[in-house]
Amino acid sequence: MFTATMAALLAAMILALGRLYLGPTLYDRVLSANSFGTKTVLLIGVMGFLTGRPDFLDISLLYALINFIGTIAVLKFFRYRTLGDRVGPSGDRQ
Amino acid sequence: MSALITDAVSWALLAAGSLLVVVGALGLIRMPDFYTRMHAAGITDTLGADLILLGLMVQAGFSLVTVKLLLIAAFLFFTSPTSTHAIANAALTAGLKPRVAESPGAGKGSAAPEGGEP
Amino acid sequence: MSIEAIINIALFVFLGLTAFAILKLRALFAVVMLSAVFSLVSAALLVHLDAVDVAFTEAAVGAGISTVLMLATLALTSRHEKAPTRSQALPLIVVFLTGFALVYGTLDMPRFGDPQAPIQVHVAPKYIADTQSEIGIPNIVTAVLASYRGFDTLGEVTVIFTAGIGVLLLLAAFIREPEGLRVQTMDHHLVLRVVTKVLIGPILLFALYVQFHADYGPGGGFQAGIIFASAFIIYALVFGLENARKAVPGRAVRLLVACGVLLYGGVGFVSFLFGKNYLNYSVLGADQVAGQHLGILLVEFGVGLTVAAVMVSTFYAFSGQNPPIGDEDW
Numbered sequence: 001m002f003t004a005t006m007a008a009l010l011a012a013m014i015l016a017l018g019r020l021y022l023g024p025t026l027y028d029r030v031l032s033a034n035s036f037g038t039k040t041v042l043l044i045g046v047m048g049f050l051t052g053r054p055d056f057l058d059i060s061l062l063y064a065l066i067n068f069i070g071t072i073a074v075l076k077f078f079r080y081r082t083l084g085d086r087v088g089p090s091g092d093r094q
Numbered sequence: 095m096s097a098l099i100t101d102a103v104s105w106a107l108l109a110a111g112s113l114l115v116v117v118g119a120l121g122l123i124r125m126p127d128f129y130t131r132m133h134a135a136g137i138t139d140t141l142g143a144d145l146i147l148l149g150l151m152v153q154a155g156f157s158l159v160t161v162k163l164l165l166i167a168a169f170l171f172f173t174s175p176t177s178t179h180a181i182a183n184a185a186l187t188a189g190l191k192p193r194v195a196e197s198p199g200a201g202k203g204s205a206a207p208e209g210g211e212p
Numbered sequence: 213m214s215i216e217a218i219i220n221i222a223l224f225v226f227l228g229l230t231a232f233a234i235l236k237l238r239a240l241f242a243v244v245m246l247s248a249v250f251s252l253v254s255a256a257l258l259v260h261l262d263a264v265d266v267a268f269t270e271a272a273v274g275a276g277i278s279t280v281l282m283l284a285t286l287a288l289t290s291r292h293e294k295a296p297t298r299s300q301a302l303p304l305i306v307v308f309l310t311g312f313a314l315v316y317g318t319l320d321m322p323r324f325g326d327p328q329a330p331i332q333v334h335v336a337p338k339y340i341a342d343t344q345s346e347i348g349i350p351n352i353v354t355a356v357l358a359s360y361r362g363f364d365t366l367g368e369v370t371v372i373f374t375a376g377i378g379v380l381l382l383l384a385a386f387i388r389e390p391e392g393l394r395v396q397t398m399d400h401h402l403v404l405r406v407v408t409k410v411l412i413g414p415i416l417l418f419a420l421y422v423q424f425h426a427d428y429g430p431g432g433g434f435q436a437g438i439i440f441a442s443a444f445i446i447y448a449l450v451f452g453l454e455n456a457r458k459a460v461p462g463r464a465v466r467l468l469v470a471c472g473v474l475l476y477g478g479v480g481f482v483s484f485l486f487g488k489n490y491l492n493y494s495v496l497g498a499d500q501v502a503g504q505h506l507g508i509l510l511v512e513f514g515v516g517l518t519v520a521a522v523m524v525s526t527f528y529a530f531s532g533q534n535p536p537i538g539d540e541d542w
Contacts, residue, residue: 001101001104001109002108004108004112005108005109005112005146005149008112009112011116012115012116012118012119013119015119015122016119018123019122019123019131025128025185027185027188027190030181031128031132031181032135034135034174034177034181035122035135035138038138038139038170038174039115039119041143042115042147045147045150045163049150049153049154054150054154054159055159057162057163057166058162060166061165061166064165064166064169064170064173065173068173068177071177072177072180075180075183078184
């Protein structure tokens with residue numbers, strides 16, 4: 001059963017990878033990278049059970065905690081064009 | 095006997111989760127524009143992920159592993175919708191229009207330049 | 213074919229596909245996203261190969277920091293890769309020759325997982341046999357990293373220290389603060405602000421867990437330092453760089469960069485003073501095992517301090533600049 005779940009996750013990952021490659025907008029890419037991250041969390045979890053040593057969930061936990069930092073950075077970057085604070089008059093999108 | 099029930103329950107949960115993950119990924123590829131794709135990705139991130147984690151929890155029983163799985167589920171529960179919300183918000187503010195029936199083609203993703211003008 | 217082999221092959225195919233896509237795409241933003249995926253797949257592969265500590269490092273770096281730093285670099289440079297102006301035949305030949313030489317070299321290597329391979333029969337049996345009696349911690353990787361191979365790790369920390377100093381030197385020379393700008397934080401993103409507030413606590417806690425649990429499970433100073441820095445970086449992203457600088461001033465961070473290396477080297481110096489070899493922690497406690505425990509804890513803390521401080525100050529240096537880009541470039 002873990003094998004079937006694993007296969008499903010791998011298939012889903014390759015589809016997400018396809019969308020990441022195709023685009024077309026950058027938001028599609030962020031979305032599929034984000035979705036790929038969630039699938040990796042699940043994959044590492046299932047992998048532990050498949051090999052009979054489910055003790056390495058710390059890595060999944062780590063991804064679950066900080067995978068969204070990348071997403072936030074991307075969005076801040078595209079909205080304000082900087083990761084810092086200062087935005088010129090042209091970058092103001094309020 | 096109870097082992098059989100545990101296995102059956104966890105397998106059912108895993109199967110349902112796997113199905114939803116694959117369906118979500120198919121939607122991510124097949125749906126016509128960004129907002130509908132986001133809808134498909136949401137299936138994977140919420141119900142699919144939680145069902146799989148739940149299935150693993152049933153397998154693990156009462157142990158540290160279950161606590162970690164619960165934490166993973168809790169953090170995914172917070173972070174996934176947040177990032178999805180942030181992406182949608184950014185796309186909408188940047189002027190990416192949803193594709194609607196009244197104006198076919200008007201909301202095509204390619205109509206708005208990447209990171210386009212407000 | 214066993215399931216393990218199939219998973220390995222599938223993950224390697226993913227890596228190959230991702231690398232190919234990175235080569236094909238010219239939009240550098242997509243390349244950043246793909247390299248995040250590349251790192252995710254590598255981490256999964258390393259978990260599957262049982263290199264859990266390495267996988268942890270890959271996960272800690274790839275999950276957030278590397279994306280953030282690459283984006284910061286894009287902000288300072290350009291968003292599109294320039295098309296090559298010269299013929300690419302020569303580079304292609306060089307790559308093919310190098311690849312051929314490397315593949316040819318692997319023919320002499322022992323089979324994957326061979327118990328008779330040199331790596332398995334050299335010092336590894338000694339570490340495996342003696343760790344419990346000499347150091348007394350369950351995670352042999354940490355014992356090797358911090359105690360048996362303490363010199364190597366000191367070298368690695370020094371490399372990170374040097375790299376951090378180099379980045380700061382380079383970027384400090386180009387700080388531009390144009391007039392007429394105003395501070396812009398993500399004030400209107402209520403959802404983001406609330407969720408970030410909720411998550412920063414657990415992230416810091418998790419970093420402490422990874423730092424001090426390294427004797428028993430995967431983790432250690434390198435991973436914990438990155439996770440710690442991630443918490444500060446996400447605070448800076450959502451609540452503004454100014455506020456982050458108020459909480460952790462840049463000067464303090466730069467001081468901590470040196471403090472970590474100093475702590476590591478200092479521990480070695482203390483064992484020096486007690487008449488033992490450099491970085492022999494046995495003299496630090498009442499008996500050998502207690503001394504080793506304390507020594508490993510201290511040097512791992514030094515590693516964590518330096519790594520976290522280097523990451524935060526690199527982020528400050530990158531994001532503190534105003535990228536000189538106009539609307540027409542976008």
